[in-house]
Amino acid sequence: MLRMELDERDLDSGQKHQKHFERLPSVVESDTEIEKDFERLRIMNLNCHLAVLENDYLYHIALEKSERLKKAFSDVKYICMGGSPKRMYQFAHYIKEVIGLQLPIGVALQNISEESDRYAMYKIGPVISVNHGIGCPSISILLNELIKLIHYAGCKDVTFFRIGTCGGVGVEPGTIIVTSEAVDGMFRPEYRQIVLGKEQVRKTKCDEDLVNDILEIGKVHEDKDGIKKVISGKTLCANDFYEGQGRLDGAFCEYTSSEKMDFLQKCKENGVKNIEMESLCFTGLLNHAKIRGVVICVALVDRLNGDQVVSHDLNIEFQERPFKLVAKYIKKQLEKN
Numbered sequence: 001m002l003r004m005e006l007d008e009r010d011l012d013s014g015q016k017h018q019k020h021f022e023r024l025p026s027v028v029e030s031d032t033e034i035e036k037d038f039e040r041l042r043i044m045n046l047n048c049h050l051a052v053l054e055n056d057y058l059y060h061i062a063l064e065k066s067e068r069l070k071k072a073f074s075d076v077k078y079i080c081m082g083g084s085p086k087r088m089y090q091f092a093h094y095i096k097e098v099i100g101l102q103l104p105i106g107v108a109l110q111n112i113s114e115e116s117d118r119y120a121m122y123k124i125g126p127v128i129s130v131n132h133g134i135g136c137p138s139i140s141i142l143l144n145e146l147i148k149l150i151h152y153a154g155c156k157d158v159t160f161f162r163i164g165t166c167g168g169v170g171v172e173p174g175t176i177i178v179t180s181e182a183v184d185g186m187f188r189p190e191y192r193q194i195v196l197g198k199e200q201v202r203k204t205k206c207d208e209d210l211v212n213d214i215l216e217i218g219k220v221h222e223d224k225d226g227i228k229k230v231i232s233g234k235t236l237c238a239n240d241f242y243e244g245q246g247r248l249d250g251a252f253c254e255y256t257s258s259e260k261m262d263f264l265q266k267c268k269e270n271g272v273k274n275i276e277m278e279s280l281c282f283t284g285l286l287n288h289a290k291i292r293g294v295v296i297c298v299a300l301v302d303r304l305n306g307d308q309v310v311s312h313d314l315n316i317e318f319q320e321r322p323f324k325l326v327a328k329y330i331k332k333q334l335e336k337n
């Protein structure tokens with residue numbers, strides 16, 4: 001009863017978010033568990049309604065708020081994401097080897113979210129490997145459900161990685177770029193989303209310590225262990241692969257080749273080292289929730305030299321480079337603890 005009243009009162013109140021946060025804990029003083037949950041949600045800027053939801057089905061990853069979910073996921077410390085399901089299946093196997101996790105004989109890695117058919121997710125001890133599809137809308141849905149998952153499971157100190165591919169800007173193909181900050185097509189370090197008819201703006205820096213730790217590992221392993229060059233810089237996040245990234249080979253193009261080159265030059269002048277399609281949402285949502293995260297992408301092409309990305313064996317090898325870097329970081333952290 002308390003839960004219903006609370007939910008209805010709040011939903012009908014039309015009060016501002018902040019006021020809502022301030023008001024709710026006092027309303028539920030008779031239920032200390034809910035009160036504690038409100039506090040945890042409030043601290044992380046998450047949705048207070050979650051504390052009073054009796055059921056929550058995480059539709060796109062086919063999981064449900066439950067005691068079972070808590071037991072199965074409470075040990076999660078690292079969530080690694082990348083666009084393609086195949087890549088994240090390979091990463092799951094790779095990290096399993098690196099951290100030396102033995103599955104019982106006859107047991108294979110299972111896609112936990114198979115039922116949803118939207119994302120493919122694997123759990124390897126404290127690591128989740130999951131694909132996010134293409135673009136901010138797709139990764140946004142996944143991040144919402146994963147953030148709820150780690151909240152419901154009571155996970156502590158979780159770090160997120162986006163292990164991806166990108167186009168480099170004045171960067172040799174095969175180079176790994178660790179994002180310092182994501183920017184939009186107008187070089188604004190802001191993730192903008194329309195919510196209830198208003199623009200909501202969130203900051204897009206990657207966790208500085210995490211960036212430095214990854215760069216440090218990159219330095220140690222540069223030119224060996226299949227890692228090659230690792231650099232850091234701003235990442236431009238586009239809403240499209242073609243016009244949105246100034247390509248000349250899309251179905252639409254209403255600019256000249258020299259206008260394209262001027263824009264790429266401007267990218268360089270603004271400190272942009274690479275272009276991809278999810279970093280704004282990834283950093284924007286994680287920063288807002290005060291969760292550590294970093295974007296690590298390998299360049300498949302130098303956009304100053306062309307637009308075409310050709311599928312070939314070298315790209316497969318390139319895609320594995322961020323795996324190696326992240327796996328080394330995770331292994332090192334696990335050995336510390």
Ligand SMILES: O=P(O)(O)O[C@H]1O[C@H](CO)[C@@H](O)[C@H]1O
Pocket residue numbers: 082083084133134135163164165166241276277278
């Ligand atoms: O290689 P992933 O991680 O999928 O990411 C990049 O590749 C896709 C475009 O081909 C976009 O999603 C872009 O961000």
Ligand SMILES: O=c1cc[nH]c(=O)[nH]1
Pocket residue numbers: 165166167168241245275276277300301309
């Ligand atoms: O140029 C590229 C390559 C990979 N992914 C992108 O978004 N752009």
